[in-house]
Amino acid sequence: MNEHFRIAQKLGLMFRPEEPLPKDIEAWALKQLYSPSPAIGIDGVESEPTSWPKSLRPNLEERARMRALYMDSDKKSKLGIDGEETAKALEIRHRKYLMRKKDELKYVHRNIYGSDQLRLRLMSFWTNHFTIGYGHDYEQAIGHAIDEAILANINTSFSSMLYSITTHPGMLNYLDNTHNAGPNSEYVKRMKKEGKQAGLNDNLGRELLELHTLSPSANYTETDIRNTALVLTGWGGEMNEYTLNKRIKKEGKANDWIVYDQFRSEPGNKTILGKTIYPGKNGLRQLTDFLALNEHTIMHLSRKLAEHFVSDVPKKTDVDFIANAWRQNKGDLNKIHTAVIEKAISSKEEKFQWPMTWLFQLLRLSEATYIEGWTNLKLPSRYLMKTGDIFEELGQSFWSIRQPNGYSSKKEDWMSSEMFERRVRFADAVWQSGKPKQTPAMIMDRIGANKSTRNLVSRWGTQQSQFVALMCSPELMGLENA
Numbered sequence: 001m002n003e004h005f006r007i008a009q010k011l012g013l014m015f016r017p018e019e020p021l022p023k024d025i026e027a028w029a030l031k032q033l034y035s036p037s038p039a040i041g042i043d044g045v046e047s048e049p050t051s052w053p054k055s056l057r058p059n060l061e062e063r064a065r066m067r068a069l070y071m072d073s074d075k076k077s078k079l080g081i082d083g084e085e086t087a088k089a090l091e092i093r094h095r096k097y098l099m100r101k102k103d104e105l106k107y108v109h110r111n112i113y114g115s116d117q118l119r120l121r122l123m124s125f126w127t128n129h130f131t132i133g134y135g136h137d138y139e140q141a142i143g144h145a146i147d148e149a150i151l152a153n154i155n156t157s158f159s160s161m162l163y164s165i166t167t168h169p170g171m172l173n174y175l176d177n178t179h180n181a182g183p184n185s186e187y188v189k190r191m192k193k194e195g196k197q198a199g200l201n202d203n204l205g206r207e208l209l210e211l212h213t214l215s216p217s218a219n220y221t222e223t224d225i226r227n228t229a230l231v232l233t234g235w236g237g238e239m240n241e242y243t244l245n246k247r248i249k250k251e252g253k254a255n256d257w258i259v260y261d262q263f264r265s266e267p268g269n270k271t272i273l274g275k276t277i278y279p280g281k282n283g284l285r286q287l288t289d290f291l292a293l294n295e296h297t298i299m300h301l302s303r304k305l306a307e308h309f310v311s312d313v314p315k316k317t318d319v320d321f322i323a324n325a326w327r328q329n330k331g332d333l334n335k336i337h338t339a340v341i342e343k344a345i346s347s348k349e350e351k352f353q354w355p356m357t358w359l360f361q362l363l364r365l366s367e368a369t370y371i372e373g374w375t376n377l378k379l380p381s382r383y384l385m386k387t388g389d390i391f392e393e394l395g396q397s398f399w400s401i402r403q404p405n406g407y408s409s410k411k412e413d414w415m416s417s418e419m420f421e422r423r424v425r426f427a428d429a430v431w432q433s434g435k436p437k438q439t440p441a442m443i444m445d446r447i448g449a450n451k452s453t454r455n456l457v458s459r460w461g462t463q464q465s466q467f468v469a470l471m472c473s474p475e476l477m478g479l480e481n482a
Contacts, residue, residue, distance in 0.1 A: 001447050001448055001449060001450060001475055002447060002448030003025055004021045004022070004025050005446075005447040005448065007025050007026075007029060007344070007345055008117065009351075009353065009361065009478060010309060010310075010344045010345075010351050010478075011029055011032075011118050011121060011309060011340075011341060011344050011345075012029075012032070012117035012118045012120075012121055013111060013114075013117040013120060013121065013357065013360050013361055013364055014117070014361040014364045014365050014447075015364070016113075016364045016365075016367065017365075017367050017437070017438055017446070019115065025345075026341075026342075026345055029118060029341045029345065030338060030341060032116065032117070032118035032119060033118065033119065033154070033155065033334060033337055033338065033341075034155065035115065035116040035118075035119055036116065037110075037114070037116045037119050037120070037123075037151055037154075038051060038114075039051065039052040039057060039106055039109075039110060039147075040052060040109065040110065040113050040114060041105070041106060041108075041109025041110070041112075041113060041373070041374060042109065042113070042369070042373040042374075043373045043374050043375045044373040044375050044376070045369050045372075045373060047373060049109075049113040052106055052109070052374065053374065056102050056106070056374060057106070058099070059144070060141070060144050060148075060169065060257045063099055063140050063141060063144060064140075064169075066096075066097040066098070066099070066140070067097065067098075067140045069096075069097050070093060070097035070098060073089070073093045073097070074093065077089065077090065077093075095377065098139070098140065099139065099140050099143055100139040100140075100142075100388070100399050101377060101386075101387070101388060102143070102374075102377065103139075103142060103143025103144075103146075103399070104143075104387045104388055104391065104397075104399055105371070105372065105374060105377065105387050106143065106374075107143070107146065107398070108360075108371050108387050108390075109371065109374075111124075111356075111360040112360055112363050112364060112371060118341075119151070119154055121309075121357070122154055122337060123146065123150055123151045123154065124356075124357070124398075125305070125308055125309075126150045126154075126161065127145075127146050127150050127398055128398070128406040128407055129211075129212070129301075129304065129406055130145075130149075130150070130165045130171065130212060131211075131402065131403075131404055131405070131406045132145060132170045132171055132174045132398075133174055133400075133401055133402060133404075134399070134400055134401040135173075135174065138170050138173055138174045139399055141168065141169050141170030141173070142170055142398060142399055144168075144170065144257075145165060145168045145170040145171065146398070148164070148168075148257075149161070149164040149165040149168045150165065152164075153333070154333060154337075155333065155334055156333060157292065157330070157331045157332055157333055158292045158297075158301070158326075158331040158333055158336070159285075159288050159289045159291075159292035159293075159331055161333065162212065162213065162288045162291065162292055163284065163285055163288040165212075166204070166208065166212070166232075166235075166284070166288065167235060167236075167257075167258050167284070168257065169236065169237065169257060169259075171204070172204070172235055172236030172237075173236065175203040175204035175207060176201050176203045176204070177201065177203070177204040177232055177235055177236045178236040178237060179198075179201045180200060180201040180202075180203075180204070180205075180229060180232055180233050180235075180236070180264075181198050181199060181200070181233055181234075181264040181266075182200070182230060182233040182234070182264065182265055182266025182267065183199055183200055183266065184266055184267055184268075185233060185234075185263065185264050185265055185266055185267070186263050187261075187263045187264040188264075200226070200229050200230070200233070201229065202225055202226060202228070202229035204229070204232055205225050205226070205228035205229030205230075205231070205232055206225050206228075206229075207404060208228055208232075208291070209224065209225060209228055209291075211404060211405050213291040213292070213294065213296075213297040213300070213301075214291065214294055214296040214297050214300065215296055215297075215300040217296050217299070217300065218273065218294070218296040220272075220273055224272050224273055227270040227271060227272050227277075228270075228272055228287070230266040230270050231266075231270050231272070231277050231283050231284055231287050232284065233264055233265045233266045234260050234261045234262060234263075234264045234265030234266075234281070235259075235260055235261075235284065236259065237259045237261075260281045262280070262281070265279070265280070265281075266279070267279050270283070272287065272290075273294070275287075275290050277290075292331045293327075293330060293331055298323050298326045298327060299319070299323055301326075302319050302320075302322040302323040302326060302336075303319050304409070305322055305336070305340050306318045306319045306322055306340070306343065307409045307410070308409040309340050309343075309344045309351065310340070310343045310344045310347050310349070310351065311347050311349040311350075311351055312349070312350065312351060312352055312409075312410065312411050313349075314347075318343045318347065321339055321342075321343055322336060322339045322340055322343065324339075325338065325339035326339075350478055350479055350480050351478050352409075352411035352414065352415075352477065352478045352479055353477055353478040354396060354407065354409070354414070355394040355395060355396050355414065355419065355422070355423065356391070356394055356396045356397075358423065358476070358477060358478075359390070359394065359426060361476070362426075362427065362430060362471050362476070363430065363434070365438065365443050365446075365447070366430065366434070366436035366437070366438050366443065366467070366471075367436060367437040367438050368430050368431075368434030368435060368436040368437070369434055369435065370429070370430045370433060370434030371387065371390075372386065372387070390426075393422060393425075393426070394422065394426070395419065395422070411479070420472070423471070423472050423477070424468060424472050427467065427468040427471040427472055428464070428468050430467075430471075431463075431464050431467045431468065432464070436467065439463060439467075440457055440463060440466040440467050440469075440470045443470060444457065444470065449470070449473075449475060450475055452474075452475070453470065453473045453474075453475045453476070456469050456470075456473055457469045457470050457473070
């Protein structure tokens with residue numbers, strides 16, 4: 001594989017046929033950090049890529065309103081009133097009010113048609129790191145979290161991204177911080193007087209330390225976890241209660257998703273790993289700043305970045321190079337990502353590609369139209385596979401139940417015969433249904449396929465078989481040896 005596509009495979013999503021190859025690939029990669037990131041896609045199979053409709057990109061306020069309307073309609077359905085119990089009403093209810101299918105499709109479209117391929121890869125890495133799982137409340141907010149807490153912070157600092165995703169309603173609902181209240185807060189005192197239960201929930205606090213920042217290598221204690229949970233008291237509101245009036249009442253404004261309730265917050269200072277965190281709303285930002293520059297966080301995430309972008313088994317020098325950039329620039333993500341780019345380019349070691357990344361690269365290289373347009377959300381196509389079904393079949397989706405630590409970047413976790421067979425079936429389906437505009441020979445010439453790949457492809461007689469062999473070759477999966 002030539003240098004342009006080797007780097008685009010490691011760091012991006014491959015160049016589409018209409019994209020000119022840059023003269024200086026390293027300069028291109030670094031410039032990609034600052035590229036615009038519009039939401040683009042297609043409205044139908046024969047359409048040219050264009051901006052996603054604003055009507056399919058609601059803000060968080062509208063998403064919460066839609067969720068509330070869905071719940072109201074669902075309640076009527078269970079009571080068998082207003083015709084809401086019919087199958088047709090159920091279909092309309094899901095299509096009109098729930099965001100999962102729309103957000104999934106928008107995410108897929110961006111990865112297939114976007115020119116900001118390196119930023120999109122970084123977006124996926126951090127989305128995987130900050131897992132938000134399955135459930136109607138969480139699903140309604142995942143797409144917003146990806147856009148506004150992850151992608152919008154690619155050029156800020158890790159602390160800013162950490163703060164934004166930690167305070168996002170998707171994360172607060174997913175990890176039950178909406179049920180987290182200080183034992184000595186006014187809210188818990190009132191609940192006790194009324195004979196009701198309320199108190200501390202440490203789910204988010206535990207994952208903030210274990211997965212999002214320090215890792216267990218920091219040897220933090222249960223007391224540290226408890227105190228982290230205490231800092232997080234007061235943060236969050238249920239999505240279906242996340243109304244305009246409530247936000248204005250709590251924050252005095254309606255253009256910010258952050259909701260903090262002092263009434264639920266634990267008073268007094270908290271100590272975490274020897275660091276004193278002051279009470280009140282600003283305490284959480286104080287904590288994220290502290291955690292973002294902790295040595296255990298730096299090493300844990302530098303290793304994850306190297307393992308995802310540089311090499312399946314990154315060298316200590318690669319990890320240290322990224323970690324030094326983190327330390328020297330106080331968690332500046334532009335500097336951290338620059339270090340990742342430099343190491344990925346200088347390293348000649350292979351890097352296995354996730355199933356979803358591989359599929360996006362396959363579609364970009366072949367110029368196949370295998371994914372539905374947004375008009376198909378209303379009019380199903382028997383020729384195209386639904387995005388939710390694609391992710392389920394790939395075994396990888398940001399909108400599904402998965403492990404709290406996200407998907408592994410290790411090739412051995414994806415190299416089973418079953419997972420390989422799924423890629424074969426996808427490649428075959430793309431050829432049959434996606435009508436690729438690029439033949440296997442055209443693709444191999446453009447990417448500079450190596451001799452072993454060309455020999456593998458030449459063994460097959462039909463273009464369909466050659467296409468499958470090429471796309472499932474070790475070279476196109478990021479491997480030297482299958």
